[in-house]
Amino acid sequence: xxxxxxxxxxxxxxxxxxxxxxxxxxxxxxxxxxxxxxxxxxxxxxxxxxxxxxxxxxxxxxxxxxxxxxxxxxxxxxxxxxxxxxxxxxxxxxxxxxxxxxxxxxxxxxxxxxxxxxxxxxxxxxxxxxxxxxxxxxxxxxxxxxxxxxxxxxxxxxxxxxxxxxxxxxxxxxxxxxxxxxxxxxxxxxxxxxxxxxxxxxxxxxxxxxxxxxxxxxxxxxxxxxxxxxxxxxxxxxxxxxxxxxxxxxxxxxxxxxxxxxxxxxxxxxxxxxxxxxxxxxxxxxxxxxxxxxxxxxxxxxxxxxxxxxxxxxxxxxxxxxxxxxxxxxxxxxxxxxxxxxxxxxxxxxxxxxxxxxxxxxxxxxxxxxxxxxxxxxxxxxxxxxxxxxxxxxxxxxxxxxxxxxxxxxxxxxxxxxxxxxxxxxxxxxxxxxxxxxxxxxxxxxxxxxxx
Amino acid sequence: xxxxxxxxxxxxxxxxxxxxxxxxxxxxxxxxxxxxxxxxxxxxxxxxxxxxxxxxxxxxxxxxxxxxxxxxxxxxxxxxxxxxxxxxxxxxxxxxxxxxxxxxxxxxxxxxxxxxxxxxxxxxxxxxxxxxxxxxxxxxxxxxxxxxxxxxxxxxxxxxxxxxxxxxxxxxxxxxxxxxxxxxxxxxxxxxxxxxxxxxxxxxxxxxxxxxxxxxxxxxxxxxxxxxxxxxxxxxxxxxxxxxxxxxxxxxxxxxxxxxxxxxxxxxxxxxxxxxxxxxxxxxxxxxxxxxxxxxxxxxxxxxxxxxxxxxxxxxxxxxxxxxxxxxxxxxxxxxxxxxxxxxxxxxxxxxxxxxxxxxxxxxxxxxxxxxxxxxxxxxxxxxxxxxxxxxxxxxxxxxxxxxxxxxxxxxxxxxxxxxxxxxxxxxxxxxxxxxxxxxxxxxxxxxxxxx
Numbered sequence: 086x087x088x089x090x091x092x093x094x095x096x097x098x099x100x101x102x103x104x105x106x107x108x109x110x111x112x113x114x115x116x117x118x119x120x121x122x123x124x125x126x127x128x129x130x131x132x133x134x135x136x137x138x139x140x141x142x143x144x145x146x147x148x149x150x151x152x153x154x155x156x157x158x159x160x161x162x163x164x165x166x167x168x169x170x171x172x173x174x175x176x177x178x179x180x181x182x183x184x185x186x187x188x189x190x191x192x193x194x195x196x197x198x199x200x201x202x203x204x205x206x207x208x209x210x211x212x213x214x215x216x217x218x219x220x221x222x223x224x225x226x227x228x229x230x231x232x233x234x235x236x237x238x239x240x241x242x243x244x245x246x247x248x249x250x251x252x253x254x255x256x257x258x259x260x261x262x263x264x265x266x267x268x269x270x271x272x273x274x275x276x277x278x279x280x281x282x283x284x285x286x287x288x289x290x291x292x293x294x295x296x297x298x299x300x301x302x303x304x305x306x307x308x309x310x311x312x313x314x315x316x317x318x319x320x321x322x323x324x325x326x327x328x329x330x331x332x333x334x335x336x337x338x339x340x341x342x343x344x345x346x347x348x349x350x351x352x353x354x355x356x357x358x359x360x361x362x363x364x365x366x367x368x369x370x371x372x373x374x375x376x377x378x379x380x381x382x383x384x385x386x387x388x389x390x391x392x393x394x395x396x397x398x399x400x401x402x403x404x405x406x407x408x409x410x411x412x413x414x415x416x417x418x419x420x421x422x423x424x425x426x427x428x429x430x431x432x433x434x435x436x437x438x439x440x441x442x443x444x445x446x447x448x449x450x451x452x453x454x455x456x457x458x459x460x461x462x463x464x465x466x467x468x469x470x471x472x473x474x475x476x477x478x479x480x481x482x483x484x485x486x487x488x489x490x491x492x493x494x495x496x497x498x499x500x501x502x503x504x505x506x507x508x509x510x511x512x513x514x515x516x517x518x519x520x521x522x523x524x525x526x527x528x529x530x531x532x533x534x535x536x537x
Numbered sequence: 538x539x540x541x542x543x544x545x546x547x548x549x550x551x552x553x554x555x556x557x558x559x560x561x562x563x564x565x566x567x568x569x570x571x572x573x574x575x576x577x578x579x580x581x582x583x584x585x586x587x588x589x590x591x592x593x594x595x596x597x598x599x600x601x602x603x604x605x606x607x608x609x610x611x612x613x614x615x616x617x618x619x620x621x622x623x624x625x626x627x628x629x630x631x632x633x634x635x636x637x638x639x640x641x642x643x644x645x646x647x648x649x650x651x652x653x654x655x656x657x658x659x660x661x662x663x664x665x666x667x668x669x670x671x672x673x674x675x676x677x678x679x680x681x682x683x684x685x686x687x688x689x690x691x692x693x694x695x696x697x698x699x700x701x702x703x704x705x706x707x708x709x710x711x712x713x714x715x716x717x718x719x720x721x722x723x724x725x726x727x728x729x730x731x732x733x734x735x736x737x738x739x740x741x742x743x744x745x746x747x748x749x750x751x752x753x754x755x756x757x758x759x760x761x762x763x764x765x766x767x768x769x770x771x772x773x774x775x776x777x778x779x780x781x782x783x784x785x786x787x788x789x790x791x792x793x794x795x796x797x798x799x800x801x802x803x804x805x806x807x808x809x810x811x812x813x814x815x816x817x818x819x820x821x822x823x824x825x826x827x828x829x830x831x832x833x834x835x836x837x838x839x840x841x842x843x844x845x846x847x848x849x850x851x852x853x854x855x856x857x858x859x860x861x862x863x864x865x866x867x868x869x870x871x872x873x874x875x876x877x878x879x880x881x882x883x884x885x886x887x888x889x890x891x892x893x894x895x896x897x898x899x900x901x902x903x904x905x906x907x908x909x910x911x912x913x914x915x916x917x918x919x920x921x922x923x924x925x926x927x928x929x930x931x932x933x934x935x936x937x938x939x940x941x942x943x944x945x946x947x948x949x950x951x952x953x954x955x956x957x958x959x960x961x962x963x964x965x966x967x968x969x970x971x972x973x974x975x976x977x978x979x980x981x982x983x984x985x986x987x988x989x
Contacts (some may be wrong), residue, residue: 124875132541149926176858177853178856179856179859179897179898179901180851180852180856182897182901183844183847183848183851184853185897186839186842186847186893186894187842187844189839190839190840190842190847191846193838193839193840194840209904209907209908212908215905215908215912216859217907217908218904218907219855219859219903219904219905219908219909220901220904221895221899222900222901222903222904222907223855223898223900223901223904224897224900224907224910225900225903225989226884226885226887226888226893226895226896226897226898226899226900226901227893227896227897227900228888229883229887229896229900229989230837230888230889230890230893230896232888233888233889233890234838234890235889235956236838236926238735256912272809275888275989277715313605317855323856335712339915348822375596386686387638387641387642387645387682387683387686388645388646390638390642390644392635392639393641395635395638395642396635399632399634399635400632403631403671404630404631404632404652407631407671408669410686430635432678432682433678434988435681435986435988436679436682436683436685437682437683437728438682438686439686439704440682441638441682442638443677443678444629444673444678444679444681444682445634445637445676445679445682446675446678447675447677447678447966448636448675448676448677448678448679448681449631449671449672449675449678449790450676451674451677452661452671452673452674452675453667453671453674455661455670455674456661456664456666456670456671456674457667457671460667465942480580482862488886512983525619526553534887534986534987535987535988536886536887536987536988536989537677537681537727537987537988
């Protein structure tokens with residue numbers, strides 16, 4: 086579970102050797118600690134002519150205590166920024182893309198380590214002309230290239246913001262901006278995130294964004310699930326930690342550590358959804374957030390795979406999520422403002438050798454988000470997924486060294502992510518303040534080269 | 538422009554060494570030669586219970602002279618197939634995905650080299666329930682994994698077919714099936730293709746699918762453009778080959794070779810669209826197919842990039858396409874049944890270091906397809922893009938050896954593609970028979986690992 090190479094690189098002797106030999110140079114990523122300021126330096130905020138979000142962003146970041154700088158006044162070539170934020174919503178044709186160059190070119194070396202690049206755009210469906218939609222779609226090529234180019238732990242994202250959010254509810258964009266600017270999004274890069282209108286409630290304290298929320302986490306005994314339970318509890322949630330009876334001891338340990346409750350349940354049992362629903366109803370009367378984290382792998386090439394391996398993986402990773410959602414929704418246990426977050430995988434996006442079963446189940450999770458989120462939106466419930474890339478867990482520690490090293494280094498951070506990185510991302514999607522974010526699949530992969 | 542390693546691997550001594558050392562083993566891909574049968578062996582056609590396309594597929598493949606086999610009768614374990622085609626439209630929930638396993642598991646080793654896997658599904662918008670949409674989306678994980686797993690030049694694709702096409706126009710699916718089964722799609726794998734209703738006209742001779750069509754190819758003097766001019770002419774098109782005046786000699790050579798005409802024009806000149814329109818109007822009275830192939834790179838990291846490099850790349854690769862489309866469409870020079878095909882790039886999907894300008898322009902091309910194709914559909918004109926991966930050209934021959942080798946091998950074919958592979962794919966999208974295919978971005982990348 087440790088990346089010894091990264092530790093070595095960050096040592097004195099390591100640094101010298103890495104520089105001399107031109108070896109991969111994984112930076113130490115800025116991660117979130119409660120009480121941290123949102124950003125460790127000033128933020129440069131620019132906007133294309135005629136953009137519609139800069140004013141709102143200025144207001145909310147100023148209120149958040151961020152020191153904002155104006156590109157017109159940024160004449161000091163030695164100035165360093167924690168983030169470059171650019172409102173590109175005013176760009177209405179391909180010639181107008183030049184404004185991106187004008188903003189980013191002089192600042193390409195001005196970011197602090199683990200700096201942030203955030204570009205704001207208009208989703209295609211809301212563009213007035215094909216030329217505007219074309220230019221807005223082109224933003225993706227820029228942000229993904231910047232993510233691959235800037236290095237030193239810098240992340241780059243494109244956020245498409247619907248017009249609905251312009252006037253009424255600045256909080257809808259605030260949650261996403263806060264997540265992306267903070268150390269919580271350390272291992273999220275090269276992503277396209279869609280923010281719309283929705284039921285968003287600002288927390289009293291942005292350091293406890295889940296205060297009082299009842300959160301169910303499946304597969305909570307180990308790895309990403311255990312990290313998740315800890316992060317959500319840290320952020321104020323009452324965590325209901327669920328895992329199979331065989332993992333009971335580890336589960337109890339996690340639940341005790343965070344002051345949550347433990348539920349031992351095999352999710353594939355026919356009566357699991359109703360038993361779970363009854364437990365939640367009797368103990369809490371509701372569940373505000375459901376995180377479908379439980380998942381298994383049973384790898385074999387298709388020709389060597391027995392039917393049980395296929396069935397188990399599809400059932401645990403996909404069908405059981407559907408059954409549980411259906412029962413909890415039927416019984417109205419997830420109130421308006423509720424959140425469902427599912428765990429998909431890069432394998433569900435790109436496919437993977439030896440994982441036809443796993444990739445099918447995880448692609449299905451993406452289908453679940455696509456198809457069910459519009460239905461749940463009507464009820465004020467959001468549904469999103471995260472797709473982890475190479476995350477350092479006891480599972481990845483078992484991968485043969487060379488393949489493990491390739492997986493670790495083939496991303497813009499030149500290192501694997503930590504379970505806490507996935508947990509922080511799920512946490513953001515679970516916040517009451519994130520109601521404007523639904524139907525997204527967000528990769529937590531350090532902008533892995535792998536994709537489709 | 539030659540992959541010496543691949544040639545070596547295909548030699549007698551090379552084969553022995555590759556086997557012994559476990560080196561990458563790029564197979565010799567089956568490519569199309571006029572007069573070839575559609576497939577070099579029988580095709581196994583299966584269907585999930587309640588599927589809606591198998592009957593149509595049986596009819597059209599039988600008429601195409603394909604020897605079809607039924608999985609229920611496929612008891613001979615030594616039988617070898619040219620393709621496995623599976624109609625998955627009957628799968629309505631995740632438990633039903635088991636039928637995929639039941640079909641593919643016993644046949645995982647039954648494909649001939651350069652065999653084909655084709656899965657047919659229903660697009661999300663036409664699924665009756667979220668559960669059905671979830672299961673149909675899960676098909677992507679399966680096909681992409683099979684593409685990575687089967688090896689030996691086998692390709693795997695997922696084709697979503699709208700219900701519109703069920704009854705009336707079998708030709709709409711036929712063009713796509715013929716392309717995917719044939720050697721024309723040698724380097725296309727892991728793709729998701731959407732086929733709907735549209736103006737599709739079957740050719741008199743499927744070996745001359747572009748008979749009599751007036752086709753404009755920009756950037757036709759060299760590389761992919763020259764291969765494209767040859768392939769389109771071979772398939773019956775009257776090719777108008779366009780390139781900049783500086784490439785006039787090479788352009789004339791290509792045009793003479795294929796019996797086409799040459800147009801020397803700088804597409805970024807302000808009067809280029811009208812001059813081109815006038816040329817096409819006076820010589821041909823129309824243009825049936827426009828292929829926007831002209832493109833340039835001016836690589837630099839963003840901090841070192843001068844404004845000219847940004848402007849030129851955006852203008853040649855994106856804005857000039859928009860200007861030309863607009864003028865040709867305004868003057869009604871592209872008739873109903875017309876086709877526009879643009880060339881995007883993997884860099885436009887995934888971003889690339891040192892290519893902020895290029896990736897932005899190529900992502901814009903995807904935006905052009907997304908936003909303009911619904912408008913053009915009303916006029917009976919299709920608009921699609923191809924996104925080439927690593928293609929062996931004089932440009933890639935200049936890439937340093939190690940990076941070139943990585944680019945070449947990091948895909949399911951373990952080799953770079955040839956210009957003809959991109960040309961064949963563009964050709965298919967240009968056929969009068971392909972009217973049901975619009976709004977697609979098809980990668981020609983051998984299922985490169987790179988993506989987003």
